[in-house]
Amino acid sequence: MPELPEVETVRAGLEKHVVGKKIIGVKQLHPRALRSDSLNKLTVFKNAKIKAVKRRGKFMWLEFDRPEVLVAHLGMSGQFKIQKAGSDNEAHLRAKFELSNGKEMRFVDQRTFGWLCVDQLEEGVPSVVSHIATDLFDPTFDKKSIVKKINLKRGQIKKVILDQEVVSGIGNIYADEALWYARIHPESIASDLSSTQILNLLTAAQKVMTRALAAGGTSFDELYINVNGESGYFERSLAVYGREGEPCRRQRTCGGEIIRIAFTNRSSRLCPACQTR
């Protein structure tokens, strides 16, 4: 599943390729590509000029020279591609937007959990995004107040940092990585942690996602913006994700081995020796 660094890579790629271009044709190729609460059909963007590509958490949106915005969520497998107009359709092409420069912006999504939606801005963010908290890359992200907010929660810390209404954009992989760096067990109760521990956790999440972003930022070329399901290009430097059974990267000091435990309908990876409750 694309996580925040991958979504930011896609946003930056789109920004580079589509801002300043006009949409001259729109085609929706799958009914589920458009959210049922969309304010309008995608064709509302015909002749609209793209002004900006923005993001909060894993939600992206395009702003135009008109009030409507185009919101996009990549879901499990969504991709944006920039192709030459008239190129063959991809097998899972869901919508395409012909641009004034002879190219097309395409939304491809194999598993159809991703979506597009026509929306309007409410205080600078689309209304479908208004309940989403700021993310760790947001210049307005207020670390101190988020630490306080997390410290009041009685739930397990991993669940709390995955809650998009507390802090957005931390997914399963980066939550596990950040918890390992901060030496916190994913099942620790948030209100039992010290504010320093929570601050260290948010800083770790910021660091690990910034590194992933730096790795992903070089992965697309001129004509092709692509986001793979999992951040393959970054995998080699992960500390716990995909490393169960292997020695903890702090093994010289902790002697532990990475294990996998159940977490809701997914898993958590951790080192039981250095991540204690």
Ligand SMILES: [Zn+2]
């Ligand atoms: Zn360890």
